[in-house]
Amino acid sequence: xxxxxxxxxxxxxxxxxxxxxxxxxxxxxxxxxxxxxxxxxxxxxxxxxxxxxxxxxxxxxxxxxxxxxxxxxxxxxxxxxxxxxxxxxxxxxxxxxxxxxxxxxxxxxxxxxxxxxxxxxxxxxxxxxxxxxxxxxxxxxxxxxxxxxxxxxxxxxxxxxxxxxxxxxxxxxxxxxxxxxxxxxxxxxxxxxxxxxxxxxxxxxxxxxxxxxxxxxxxxxxxxxxxxxxxxxxxxxxxxxxxxxxxxxxxxxxxxxxxxxxxxxxxxxxxxxxxxxxxxxxxxxxxxxxxxxxxxxxxxxxxxxxxxxxxxxxxxxxxxxxxxxxxxxxxxxxxxxxxxxxxxxxxxxxxxxxxxxxxxxxxxxxxxxxxxxxxxxxxxxxxxxxxxxxxxxxxxxxxxxxxxxxxxxxxxxxxxxxxxxxxxxxx
Numbered sequence: 001x002x003x004x005x006x007x008x009x010x011x012x013x014x015x016x017x018x019x020x021x022x023x024x025x026x027x028x029x030x031x032x033x034x035x036x037x038x039x040x041x042x043x044x045x046x047x048x049x050x051x052x053x054x055x056x057x058x059x060x061x062x063x064x065x066x067x068x069x070x071x072x073x074x075x076x077x078x079x080x081x082x083x084x085x086x087x088x089x090x091x092x093x094x095x096x097x098x099x100x101x102x103x104x105x106x107x108x109x110x111x112x113x114x115x116x117x118x119x120x121x122x123x124x125x126x127x128x129x130x131x132x133x134x135x136x137x138x139x140x141x142x143x144x145x146x147x148x149x150x151x152x153x154x155x156x157x158x159x160x161x162x163x164x165x166x167x168x169x170x171x172x173x174x175x176x177x178x179x180x181x182x183x184x185x186x187x188x189x190x191x192x193x194x195x196x197x198x199x200x201x202x203x204x205x206x207x208x209x210x211x212x213x214x215x216x217x218x219x220x221x222x223x224x225x226x227x228x229x230x231x232x233x234x235x236x237x238x239x240x241x242x243x244x245x246x247x248x249x250x251x252x253x254x255x256x257x258x259x260x261x262x263x264x265x266x267x268x269x270x271x272x273x274x275x276x277x278x279x280x281x282x283x284x285x286x287x288x289x290x291x292x293x294x295x296x297x298x299x300x301x302x303x304x305x306x307x308x309x310x311x312x313x314x315x316x317x318x319x320x321x322x323x324x325x326x327x328x329x330x331x332x333x334x335x336x337x338x339x340x341x342x343x344x345x346x347x348x349x350x351x352x353x354x355x356x357x358x359x360x361x362x363x364x365x366x367x368x369x370x371x372x373x374x375x376x377x378x379x380x381x382x383x384x385x386x387x388x389x390x391x392x393x394x395x396x397x398x399x400x401x402x403x404x405x406x407x408x409x410x411x412x413x414x415x416x417x418x419x420x421x422x423x424x425x426x427x
């Protein structure tokens with residue numbers, strides 16, 4: 001990486017920006033850039049910042065980075081108070097909530113003449129990728145979605161094949177098979193947050209053929225009986241020891257499954273993961289031989305459920321005092337060839353064909369990540385609605401998943417509580 005940074009800075013010093021804007025050499029400008037992610041993403045992003053600053057010595061990019069835990073709560077408060085960073089990374093499922101609260105939170109890339117020529121318009125101009133009311137309010141950082149990461153050697157030893165089509169009930173039977181093989185092992189690594197994101201929402205879409213809320217009317221699309229079935233399935237995962245007890249997985253909630261000693265020691269056959277962060281899980285146990293599997297679909301599914309999207313959106317906030325310079329930096333971030341090479345797959349499979357070609361030539365295009373993105377894209381399920389996928393919506397379901405996991409709620413009680421709480425998401 002150090003050699004690449006050095007080469008990148010040297011190349012940047014000789015390069016000319018193709019963006020058609022130039023920051024005034026007479027004015028010193030400071031921009032704040034906030035994002036979350038692991039060490040690889042941090043190192044690559046800082047390298048791009050350093051190279052950009054070398055080419056634009058009057059512009060300083062202040063990096064504000066950390067974990068995803070609490071990131072969007074802080075961002076919500078900062079946006080409302082007018083104190084958000086100039087450039088922000090956003091979860092694409094959370095962004096609709098921000099746009100609904102205030103459509104003027106973010107600047108339009110169209111109005112600043114951003115160069116979209118490297119992007120496929122069909123991919124770019126969709127709401128999940130930052131397109132709202134005819135304006136591109138954010139740029140997608142990659143192609144991503146859910147995946148199933150498999151410890152292939154362990155799966156082979158137990159006789160489990162995730163490469164075939166299978167349904168949710170198969171996970172129950174395979175979970176029993178794993179416990180019979182070794183009662184210190186579990187089929188799936190999971191916590192309450194991942195159960196909500198990967199299991200509850202997709203199971204519900206397959207069961208009902210709808211998102212939890214109607215996108216247009218905001219009415220609930222799911223009945224109490226259907227909610228009960230969703231929570232009953234989650235209870236069956238715990239009861240049949242497909243996943244570790246809730247009291248155990250609570251120690252590794254959010255995006256912290258890679259910290260679980262049992263994952264590090266190879267005690268799980270597989271885990272649901274985001275394509276954009278699957279490398280973090282693989283790095284935690286480098287001794288395993290990994291593959292990516294298909295995703296479960298119930299036999300009589302009314303929708304495939306699983307859908308590909310981008311892992312993050314990057315936007316410029318309307319409180320940015322130097323929007324031209326912010327757009328200049330993001331043009332460098334997304335369209336400069338050295339930046340493409342340096343960022344590689346640190347934010348999932350690159351969002352443009354040009355970046356993918358560069359990374360493939362560099363040997364940095366992760367073939368397993370690409371395969372995971374291709375598998376996910378093939379399902380074509382419904383895009384999550386903005387209400388259920390909001391931070392508050394996820395928290396309601398996650399809290400109920402936890403209560404079911406601890407045995408404090410029956411599936412019926414969880415369903416009743418969900419029906420009482422979910423309507424408040426629609427203001």
